[in-house]
Amino acid sequence: MAKLIIEGNKELSGTINISGAKNSAVALIPAAILSDEEVTIDNIPNISDIEALTEILEYLGAKVSRDDTLMKIDTRSIVNKPIPENISAKLRASYYFMSALLGKYKHVEMYFPGGCKIGKRPIDQTLKAFEALGAIVEEDNNKYIIDAEELKGTTIYLDMPSVGATINTILVACRAKGTTILRNAAKEPEIVNVETFLNQIGAKITGAGTSEIKIQGVEKLSSGFTEVIPDRIEAGTYVILGALIGNNLKINNIIPDHIRSLTSKLSEMGIPMTIDNSSITISKSKKKNPVAITTLGYPGFATDLQQPVTTLLTQCQGVSLLTETIYENRFQNVEYLNKMGANIIIKDKTIEIYGPTNLKGCEVKATDLRAGACLVLAGLIAEGTTTVTDVEHILRGYENIVEKLTNVGAKITLEK
Ligand code: EPU
Numbered sequence: 001m002a003k004l005i006i007e008g009n010k011e012l013s014g015t016i017n018i019s020g021a022k023n024s025a026v027a028l029i030p031a032a033i034l035s036d037e038e039v040t041i042d043n044i045p046n047i048s049d050i051e052a053l054t055e056i057l058e059y060l061g062a063k064v065s066r067d068d069t070l071m072k073i074d075t076r077s078i079v080n081k082p083i084p085e086n087i088s089a090k091l092r093a094s095y096y097f098m099s100a101l102l103g104k105y106k107h108v109e110m111y112f113p114g115g116c117k118i119g120k121r122p123i124d125q126t127l128k129a130f131e132a133l134g135a136i137v138e139e140d141n142n143k144y145i146i147d148a149e150e151l152k153g154t155t156i157y158l159d160m161p162s163v164g165a166t167i168n169t170i171l172v173a174c175r176a177k178g179t180t181i182l183r184n185a186a187k188e189p190e191i192v193n194v195e196t197f198l199n200q201i202g203a204k205i206t207g208a209g210t211s212e213i214k215i216q217g218v219e220k221l222s223s224g225f226t227e228v229i230p231d232r233i234e235a236g237t238y239v240i241l242g243a244l245i246g247n248n249l250k251i252n253n254i255i256p257d258h259i260r261s262l263t264s265k266l267s268e269m270g271i272p273m274t275i276d277n278s279s280i281t282i283s284k285s286k287k288k289n290p291v292a293i294t295t296l297g298y299p300g301f302a303t304d305l306q307q308p309v310t311t312l313l314t315q316c317q318g319v320s321l322l323t324e325t326i327y328e329n330r331f332q333n334v335e336y337l338n339k340m341g342a343n344i345i346i347k348d349k350t351i352e353i354y355g356p357t358n359l360k361g362c363e364v365k366a367t368d369l370r371a372g373a374c375l376v377l378a379g380l381i382a383e384g385t386t387t388v389t390d391v392e393h394i395l396r397g398y399e400n401i402v403e404k405l406t407n408v409g410a411k412i413t414l415e416k
Helices: 022-034 048-060 092-105 124-132 163-173 189-200 232-245 256-269 303-313 332-339 369-381 401-407
Strands: 003-007 012-017 038-042 063-067 070-074 107-111 136-140 143-147 155-157 179-183 204-206 212-216 224-227 246-252 273-275 279-282 292-294 318-323 343-347 350-355 363-365 385-389 411-415
Touching (some): 003 369, 022 048, 022 092, 022 189, 022 232, 092 107, 092 143, 124 155, 163 179, 163 212, 189 204, 189 224, 232 246, 232 256, 232 273, 232 303, 232 369, 256 279, 303 369, 332 363, 369 385, 369 401, 401 411
Parallel strands (some): 012 246, 038 224
Antiparallel strands (some): 003 385, 038 070, 136 143, 179 212, 204 212, 343 350
């Protein structure tokens, strides 16, 4: 397992350019399967989750070429064979292959998807949507065999606005016969990115970004081009860093509206920042007010920023409250923040953070992607040396993290 070694307490200034969104790119790439021609996607981030998806595409026989951020995918040579567990378990997004292959071939065989161990993460809503559209789902020992004689549009109501189930339903329904109405859909910007791409190549989808999405099935999807939106979670992570130790740290190439739930909390804390069309410039401030945060689906406070923002809450003056409503097990970072000197108490779904506390460097473990990001931020503000282990989790979602941080003045190295 790789390690990050961080010498903390260095002021950061300059510009961090944000990469394409992981959670968009990981849906757009499997979505390419639905096309009957070659598609081109730009602003693909250079992270290990993309390598894992490319491995699945190539295993199925697709032609994939990559030139920096540009990816061309030609799936005309695909053979729809079962996807083995060792590759599907590498990431959560492998389940977008379930829907793309089902939509195109009316048959798919693959295993339960992987992803960070932050809760149970069932896929019942996705399977419910597949069945409503006419598929028969068989499950045996984590393996799913899904078949449909015909896929037919219908009305589907999700029990919760699941991002995965929303995208999976869109992917299948756009190749079904007739119209599908998806109610209580998730509203995340990544879903809008998927809608834009599919419409670009011939789909007929409206309503993404709202809780009701209408998908008219089409017989064929063709070639086309799309761009991955900026990663709002990477952006939010570095904005939080700017609030901690920035000196006019500019977070560039972002859509500020996508992280408004974060910036409004920073304003409540009393942290000044300048928000432009595509950047936020932010500096540390001496006094930070404590706040209460509850995670919610978009446009609420993103669960993926909950762990990174915890580091900032350790520096607020007074008691902050943070409630996690999406996942059952997303406080694994707390043990390590406390090891560094934080004072955080877990009470069921809420943590109480007593601040400010001086953090001191020590060895900590990235138990999952965003816990890792939280601990990198903690290492960057701590006195002394912090070693973050199990860094593979972080490299799944943060492109060139060492280079981006070094360029703005951080002392951080990766040991493989
Ligand atoms: N849920 C169910 N049944 C389902 C689907 C979801 O009970 O069929 C529950 C989940 O257990 C979870 C909640 O609903 O408690 C939300 O799950 P959702 O389906 O929205 O999440 P996801 O599609 O598995 C994506 C991102 C996550 C992000 C969530 C919420 C990808 C690949 N992953 O996961 O990203 O936390 O949406 O925004 O897009 C990350 O990047 O660190 C990450 C975990």
